[in-house]
Amino acid sequence: MQLKVFRNDIIDGLQKSSAIIPAKTGAAFLRTIWLEAASGVLRILSTDSSLEFTGQYAAKVTEEGLCGVQGKNFFELVRKLPPGEIGLTLDAASGNLLIKQGTRRYKLPVSDRNWFQSFSPFPDAEAVTWSGDFLQELIDRVAYCISDEDTMEAMACMFLKPAPEAKVEVCGLNGHQFSLVGFFNDDVHALLPEDGILIQKKYVAELKRWLTADEIELAISQKRLFFRTQQKDPADEAAAPKIETFSLPLSYYQYPDYNTFVSKLKTEGVSTLSIDRLELVDALERVAIFNTDNNRCAYFLFDSPTELSLRSQGQEAGEAAETLECVFSGELEKVAFPTKDIIDILGHFNAARVTLTLTGSEGPCGITGEEDPECLVIIMPMKIVEETYYSEEDIA
Numbered sequence: 001m002q003l004k005v006f007r008n009d010i011i012d013g014l015q016k017s018s019a020i021i022p023a024k025t026g027a028a029f030l031r032t033i034w035l036e037a038a039s040g041v042l043r044i045l046s047t048d049s050s051l052e053f054t055g056q057y058a059a060k061v062t063e064e065g066l067c068g069v070q071g072k073n074f075f076e077l078v079r080k081l082p083p084g085e086i087g088l089t090l091d092a093a094s095g096n097l098l099i100k101q102g103t104r105r106y107k108l109p110v111s112d113r114n115w116f117q118s119f120s121p122f123p124d125a126e127a128v129t130w131s132g133d134f135l136q137e138l139i140d141r142v143a144y145c146i147s148d149e150d151t152m153e154a155m156a157c158m159f160l161k162p163a164p165e166a167k168v169e170v171c172g173l174n175g176h177q178f179s180l181v182g183f184f185n186d187d188v189h190a191l192l193p194e195d196g197i198l199i200q201k202k203y204v205a206e207l208k209r210w211l212t213a214d215e216i217e218l219a220i221s222q223k224r225l226f227f228r229t230q231q232k233d234p235a236d237e238a239a240a241p242k243i244e245t246f247s248l249p250l251s252y253y254q255y256p257d258y259n260t261f262v263s264k265l266k267t268e269g270v271s272t273l274s275i276d277r278l279e280l281v282d283a284l285e286r287v288a289i290f291n292t293d294n295n296r297c298a299y300f301l302f303d304s305p306t307e308l309s310l311r312s313q314g315q316e317a318g319e320a321a322e323t324l325e326c327v328f329s330g331e332l333e334k335v336a337f338p339t340k341d342i343i344d345i346l347g348h349f350n351a352a353r354v355t356l357t358l359t360g361s362e363g364p365c366g367i368t369g370e371e372d373p374e375c376l377v378i379i380m381p382m383k384i385v386e387e388t389y390y391s392e393e394d395i396a
Contacts, residue, residue, distance in 0.1 A: 001065025001090035003037045005057060007101070008083050010044065013055030013244060016210055017046035018075040020053055029115035033071035035088065035097075037061045041240045042088075045119055046071055051206055052119050056243040065090055068111030069097050077106060122226050122245050123219045128187035132229070133213040138181055139204055141348060141375060142172035145179040146201045154253035158204050161196030161255075162189045167374075171258060177341065178258060178364075179348075182374035191220060198251040199225065210246045225250055261378060265357045265366040271330020273300075273356040275308060277369065280354070281346050283322045287312040288339040290320040297336040297382040302328050312339065335361050336382040345377050 017033050036043040042059040045052075067090045077099065078086070087100035090110065099106040139158070147155040152174070159171040163182065166189045172179045197220065199207070207227065217228040224247045231242040287298045290312040299311035308326040313319040335358060346354065351369025358365050367377045 001035070001037045001067055001088070002063040003042055003059045003061045004085050004087050005042050005059040006084070007078060007081050007086050009057045009059075009242070010042065010055070011078060013044045013057060014075045014078055016244070016246075017044050017053045017055065018071045019209065020048050020051045020206060021046050021071045022048060023072060029068075029111065031071055032068040032111045032115065033074055034066065034068045034116055036066045037064050037088075039064070047119065050249050051203065052245075052247045053210075054119055054243075054245040056240065058240045058242070066113065066116065067097055068113075068115060069108045070111075074108060077108075120221065120224050120226075120247055122217075122228055122247075123221050126191065126221075127217040127219040127226075127228070128191050130185070130188060130216050130218045132211045132216045134183075135216065136208060136211050136213075138170050138183075139208045139211075141181045142170055142179040143201065143204055143208075144344060144348065145172035145174055145177045145377070146204070147174040148201065150200070150202075154198060154251070154255045157198035157200050157251050157253065157255070159196055159198055159255045160192060162192045162194065168192065171255070173256065173258065176338075176380045177345070178261070178378040180258065180262070180376045180378075188218065191218065193220070196255065197225060198253060198255065199248065200251055203248040207246065207248065210244075220250075223250060224248065261364045262366075262376070264359050264364055265378075267359065269331070271302070271328070271332040271358040273302070273308065273358065274327040274353055275324060275356070277346055277349060277351060277354045279324055281343055283310050283324055284339055284343050284346075287320045287322065288343065290318055291339050292316060296338055296340070298339040298342070299334055299336050301334045302330075302332060305329065330358065332358050332361065335365070337365070337379060338382060342379060345379060348377070349375070 021031050030048055034045040036045065037059065038061065040058065040061060041056050044055040081101055084101055089098040091098050095110055096107040097110050099108065142158055146158055150156050155173050155175060161169050163169045166186045167182050167184050168189050170181045214229050219226040226245065226247045228243065228245045284298055287310050295313065301309040301311060303309050305328050306325060308324045308328065310322045345367060349369040349372050351371040354367055354369045356365055356367055362381055362383050364378045364380060367379065368375065
């Protein structure tokens, strides 16, 4: 294997490939970045046995071939090199990868060629084009509501499901919070299986790091979900395009039927609260100062149709009381929410005003915003057991 490639053409791909491989733990072959020289391109491949990354970059290939090197070391070396052309040569006699840039010379030992296993091919026939920045926004809207515990199975996953009229629903659930975002896309709707797909939260985080604002191609195989980007160099139309593919395994748990608690928001007797979002967040942040480990909630007291009272108290922290203007309708007198959780939820909205649909002091509360179409977050109130003690109820 022998080729020349520009450092700036491959550095982003090396960063993405090294990000998914284990730093020190795990089998040695999982810490390997594979370099494959083919006609006019250098392919960079890495995997942690679940995630797979493949990048294709323009190169001057003198001799085709494949070799693997210790991924973190190779990335760190290239990262600290100045911009310019880099020569890569596999010295079969010494078993080293020779790296050359100007007067600089380096050697890296190569991995056993038998360690290499073929990566899952991108299913071109099924691919649809989508917006990378829109997918990033969807992840931001739901990921914080996904459980961090892998033992929670489906609730540790982001759920994408086709709904009627070409609508796609994206969900996150952790037992006491639920986020639902809907959007309309004929192609994505047709691509998704009827039962939807589940992506584990740990893979969602890696996907978000890989995504850019560029358009992506999305494809689904029986076991994996694929994303691909393609960029052509406008200064060199003859050069091979930059292509990066990221794939992850799908999960096959049974996702809870969220319609059972979403439907409660439309029952008779619900109360509604419309309020300025930023004013409420500011007040809650001050109220949170008075929370304690045993009393970490904020009371919402509905004194009148135009006033909301916020209360918090702790035996050692003191007391807080604030009154905000609002529009309230219903029979509910008070409800308690975990202060930090509702602050976090409100921070994921863009709307100037939000509406809280309250089904009771212990029932699910839905939060929506006028400028956040097709976006719903549900939070469970804190059950009032004593005057100063509260416990969470699950919604799943």
